[in-house]
Amino acid sequence: MKTFYILSAFALIGTCSTPKFTTKIQNIKDSIKLVDSIYVLNYANTVTIKDLKTHLYEFSSKKFEGRKVGEKGQKLAVEFLKSYYINENIASPFGNDNYYQSIPKSFFSKEIKSSENVLAYIEGNEKPEEVIIISAHLDHLGISDDGQIYYGADDNGSGTAAIMEMAQAFNLAKKEGYGPKRSILFLHLTAEEIGKQGSEFYVQHPVFPLENTITNLNIDMIGRVDNIHKNNKDYIYLIGSDRHSKELHYLSEKINNTYFNIDIDYRYNEEREKHHYYTRSDHYNFALKGIPVIFYFNGEHRDYHEPTDTPDKIDFSLLQRRTKLIFATAWQIANQDHRITLDKDNELLK
Ligand SMILES: [Zn+2]
Numbered sequence: 001m002k003t004f005y006i007l008s009a010f011a012l013i014g015t016c017s018t019p020k021f022t023t024k025i026q027n028i029k030d031s032i033k034l035v036d037s038i039y040v041l042n043y044a045n046t047v048t049i050k051d052l053k054t055h056l057y058e059f060s061s062k063k064f065e066g067r068k069v070g071e072k073g074q075k076l077a078v079e080f081l082k083s084y085y086i087n088e089n090i091a092s093p094f095g096n097d098n099y100y101q102s103i104p105k106s107f108f109s110k111e112i113k114s115s116e117n118v119l120a121y122i123e124g125n126e127k128p129e130e131v132i133i134i135s136a137h138l139d140h141l142g143i144s145d146d147g148q149i150y151y152g153a154d155d156n157g158s159g160t161a162a163i164m165e166m167a168q169a170f171n172l173a174k175k176e177g178y179g180p181k182r183s184i185l186f187l188h189l190t191a192e193e194i195g196k197q198g199s200e201f202y203v204q205h206p207v208f209p210l211e212n213t214i215t216n217l218n219i220d221m222i223g224r225v226d227n228i229h230k231n232n233k234d235y236i237y238l239i240g241s242d243r244h245s246k247e248l249h250y251l252s253e254k255i256n257n258t259y260f261n262i263d264i265d266y267r268y269n270e271e272r273e274k275h276h277y278y279t280r281s282d283h284y285n286f287a288l289k290g291i292p293v294i295f296y297f298n299g300e301h302r303d304y305h306e307p308t309d310t311p312d313k314i315d316f317s318l319l320q321r322r323t324k325l326i327f328a329t330a331w332q333i334a335n336q337d338h339r340i341t342l343d344k345d346n347e348l349l350k
Pocket residue numbers: 137155156192220221
């Protein structure tokens with residue numbers, strides 16, 4: 001039996017790495033040309049530990065009562081995000097001071113109140129109609145029956161703080177004359193914890209046409225270390241990056257290998273992986289619409305979905321490195337000469 005399994009494994013590897021397929025993949029790798037290496041690092045370096053700390057401690061503080069969808073704490077959390085973007089002078093796609101995409105109560109199951117996604121936007125200089133979405137959910141689990149707050153510092157204060165810093169960095173670049181060619185939507189999603197309902201609503205009511213939504217980079221928990229990596233903390237799981245666009249996958253690899261050398265762990269990207277993380281956060285609703293996605297994730301830990309997921313346990317220097325990686329990846333997608341190619345349209349794969 002053992003031998004049989006080993007032989008089958010070899011047979012499988014054989015079919016995936018035929019000389020022809022290897023050549024095609026090499027051609028895709030060779031076709032990726034990184035843009036603006038000086039500028040991308042300049043602006044990536046404006047992502048600071050100090051700011052990440054300030055945002056994350058505030059966002060996962062008691063005041064927001066665990067940010068349960070539709071409840072008072074979640075309303076305060078969206079106001080907090082809105083004030084941030086107003087202060088930073090980063091516009092909303094709706095104009096004026098309207099940063100909310102409201103989701104009516106009727107969209108949810110009966111016990112949930114109306115809620116809102118928060119949207120901030122930087123318009124591209126050359127191809128404004130092509131949009132990259134950087135997303136993270138803003139909601140969490142609220143307060144337990146015995147009165148304990150679920151702070152959700154990692155889940156998903158980490159992703160939220162990362163987006164706030166990236167938006168500031170892209171905005172500074174734009175002010176200094178290096179704004180992105182394509183547009184970037186910073187999308188803070190509600191109702192993830194009750195079944196990815198905020199992103200479901202967004203894809204049903206897209207603010208920018210989904211045909212021109214060229215990539216979704218989704219962040220859900222990037223501030224901690226899981227048990228698997230206790231002795232190798234400089235890692236991150238990437239999930240989904242090769243499903244719709246091999247170009248996106250190899251572009252992401254190249255950015256990391258060139259600038260950061262974080263240990264990228266793809267174990268949860270396996271198609272039949274038992275945790276099914278690919279289907280478990282907001283990027284999945286974009287992937288179902290055929291949009292290339294990358295899901296950034298640190299894995300589960302003992303405080304996952306517990307009141308003990310608190311900001312003092314966040315590793316801020318790791319959060320900073322991971323945020324820079326995502327920023328540089330978004331920068332490349334926004335600024336390279338051509339739009340990310342879907343595998344089905346990729347001549348190099350034919
Ligand atoms: Zn989450």
